[in-house]
Amino acid sequence: MKLRATRALLTSATAIFLLTSCTQEQQNKISRDIQNWTGTNGVLEFYAGDKVVRRFIKIDKLSTAMGTQDNLPRPYRFGYGIMDENLNFMADPGEKKVYFEISDYASNYLFFENPH
Template identity: 85%
Template sequence: MGAALLFGLTACTQEQQNKLGREIQNWTGTNGVLEFYAGDKLVRRFIKIDKLSTAMGTDDGKPRPYRFGYGVLDENLNFTADSGEKKVYFEISDYGSNYLFFENPR
């Protein structure tokens, strides 16, 4: 069984492997962090993000120029969901946004 799975993965293209990895990661969840910068200064951080989703058009099904998700607004930038810091919805424009998304190292 394991050999068949290994063979199946090696037969996939790199893009198919990446897509499968993203689907598994989306299913299991991640502890993502999203940071916004103004120049070199960190101005906003969201933590405990499961995933970023690309908005899709209702009628045409085409991707829209923004992403969205849910995360805890880390108001004091300490990587911890403190009392009073709530989970919120956010959107990120593809136009001129200066952001970084990564898995929380803590």
């Protein structure tokens, strides 16, 4: 039993050391990789002024588009989510999962984890 506890402590200490020795950018990438693996319950809202005009729910992640020939990032993000037509944060009958794209030049949207 002591051997297991020692191994667990050593593994935890090593993980903490590795994470603290990473730069902030590397830590953020690790966090995103973990989220991509575990999934999130994301919400994407689009605004016209201060009013929500479109909402997508149950989004796992937003991805940056990459070029097929040059493998360079493209100026938009994309993902899949359920279009919440009545803006009630619930996937109601008839509301379907759809593909969407967001331009890097858009500034009227917000992506967050669903609080409900």
